[in-house]
Amino acid sequence: MSSSDIRVRIAPSPSGYLHVGTARTAIFNWLYARRFGGKFIVRIEDTDENRSDASLVKPILDALKWLGVDWDEGPYYQSERLENYKPYIAKLLDNGYAYRCFCTPEELEKERERAMAEKRAPKYNRKCLHRSGEEIAELLNKKTPFAIRLKIPEGVTSYDDIVIGTITRENCEIEDLVISRGDGSPVYNMAVVVDDYEMGITHVIRGNDHISNTFKQIHIYRALGITPPKFGHVPLILRPDKKKVSKRLGDKDVTEYGNEGILPEALFNFLCLLGWSPKDDREYLRREELIKIFVLENVNPANPIFNEEKLLALNKHYIKETPDYQLAEMVAPLYVAAGFTTKYWLETRWEYLLKIVSLLKERSRRLTDFISLGEYFFHSEFKYDAEAVKKEFTPESLKLLKSLCEEFENIDAFVKANLETALNQLAEELGIKKGLIIHPTRLAVSGITVGPGLYDLLETLGKNEVIKRLRRAIDYIQKAGG
Numbered sequence: 001m002s003s004s005d006i007r008v009r010i011a012p013s014p015s016g017y018l019h020v021g022t023a024r025t026a027i028f029n030w031l032y033a034r035r036f037g038g039k040f041i042v043r044i045e046d047t048d049e050n051r052s053d054a055s056l057v058k059p060i061l062d063a064l065k066w067l068g069v070d071w072d073e074g075p076y077y078q079s080e081r082l083e084n085y086k087p088y089i090a091k092l093l094d095n096g097y098a099y100r101c102f103c104t105p106e107e108l109e110k111e112r113e114r115a116m117a118e119k120r121a122p123k124y125n126r127k128c129l130h131r132s133g134e135e136i137a138e139l140l141n142k143k144t145p146f147a148i149r150l151k152i153p154e155g156v157t158s159y160d161d162i163v164i165g166t167i168t169r170e171n172c173e174i175e176d177l178v179i180s181r182g183d184g185s186p187v188y189n190m191a192v193v194v195d196d197y198e199m200g201i202t203h204v205i206r207g208n209d210h211i212s213n214t215f216k217q218i219h220i221y222r223a224l225g226i227t228p229p230k231f232g233h234v235p236l237i238l239r240p241d242k243k244k245v246s247k248r249l250g251d252k253d254v255t256e257y258g259n260e261g262i263l264p265e266a267l268f269n270f271l272c273l274l275g276w277s278p279k280d281d282r283e284y285l286r287r288e289e290l291i292k293i294f295v296l297e298n299v300n301p302a303n304p305i306f307n308e309e310k311l312l313a314l315n316k317h318y319i320k321e322t323p324d325y326q327l328a329e330m331v332a333p334l335y336v337a338a339g340f341t342t343k344y345w346l347e348t349r350w351e352y353l354l355k356i357v358s359l360l361k362e363r364s365r366r367l368t369d370f371i372s373l374g375e376y377f378f379h380s381e382f383k384y385d386a387e388a389v390k391k392e393f394t395p396e397s398l399k400l401l402k403s404l405c406e407e408f409e410n411i412d413a414f415v416k417a418n419l420e421t422a423l424n425q426l427a428e429e430l431g432i433k434k435g436l437i438i439h440p441t442r443l444a445v446s447g448i449t450v451g452p453g454l455y456d457l458l459e460t461l462g463k464n465e466v467i468k469r470l471r472r473a474i475d476y477i478q479k480a481g482g
Helices: 020-036 054-067 082-094 105-117 133-141 188-198 208-224 254-259 264-272 287-293 308-321 324-337 343-347 350-363 386-392 395-409 416-430 435-446 454-461 463-479
Strands: 007-010 039-044 073-077 098-101 147-150 156-161 165-170 178-180 203-207 230-234
Touching: 007 020, 007 203, 020 039, 020 054, 020 203, 020 230, 020 254, 020 264, 020 287, 039 054, 054 254, 054 264, 082 098, 082 147, 082 178, 082 188, 082 208, 098 133, 147 208, 156 208, 156 230, 178 188, 188 208, 203 208, 208 230, 254 264, 264 287, 264 308, 308 350, 324 343, 324 350, 343 350, 350 454, 386 435, 395 416, 395 435, 395 463, 416 435, 416 454, 435 454, 435 463, 454 463
Parallel strands: 007 039, 039 073, 203 230
Antiparallel strands: 098 147, 147 178, 156 165
């Protein structure tokens, strides 16, 4: 097989939004295809009507696009391929590798309960395998509902996993699995085998929780006389409590991370490093570099821990490396959505927005930090941080703010160097540390105690706005009895 013949896929089920585990698997498949010039295919596995929700398909596809995981074919929908599976199921019946099972759900549940009570692994007892031809004909004549089961042969089964190595299972550990429901529709393992075969999938790269399914699927492949694709099972992503990352446990999906200000490049990079390594100490790897170096042999089979602090650190790095004009385009809608300003106002003051972005990017770990840290750039009617007021808005700071306001009023060129000189000279004249002026001044002009360099902040706000805010703070302290 040439590298250009490689065909891989991601096959999410629309039973929930795009989970980070599925997203990471999609990224691994995408990188593998891009690395070797193959094809990446998207297939929606929606044959389970009880679990599938058609309204979730678009959000899943949109999340993949947001991550930059584009596909070469698809999306294909299993629900539109139901007729494709029937000949394969019929073939298994005809060649004796499958049989009809007329057992009712109640009978199967009783057998399961009996096995549990006897401390045996629940496993189908093959009751229907031993029915006579006459008995089967009679049941069919009565239109008795039935499922179809695959007959698992005796012996052992092994396959070479690209990630884990050789894996072997005793066939007796696998029950005769259902491959078709009573209504004739295929179950997951049967549909996957047919889909992967007809779509020419050469490598199945998925989570290691599918290993048990792989053995079932290998038996279906063999019964159909089809050569299975190569399998590679990547590690699961675990929470800090060592449980599998799960929506049921409140873990976030890809869309939520995007809404919270994580850049797609950062999440892509971070997810790559969960279970895979470039075999050096690099962590900051853009996708162009990842495509060049990605190989499945560098996947570590041990389940990694999802550390959100590492994601935020990586995201901060990507924010820092992103040009200001691109960040401005990203955060502008956020400022509008927060009600700080309007689209028109920003369009007419783009240079001002670029200055804001430049000042805040060093402190921002998420895009949303530009909102929480930047409200004061858009209006002066903010509330002062209550704890900071107790510490910084004192009778002493009142005098200092009045003096600084007078100094600033006399500055014609309201630029960083002149502002710093004026504040330093005032501190020297009063014989105090300049921090005693800086801290109440920052609170006066921004309402908070953290942010960019004070002199950069003052210059960006401008002379009229700074003096207005200093006077507002002076009035506030006076009214509070300062």
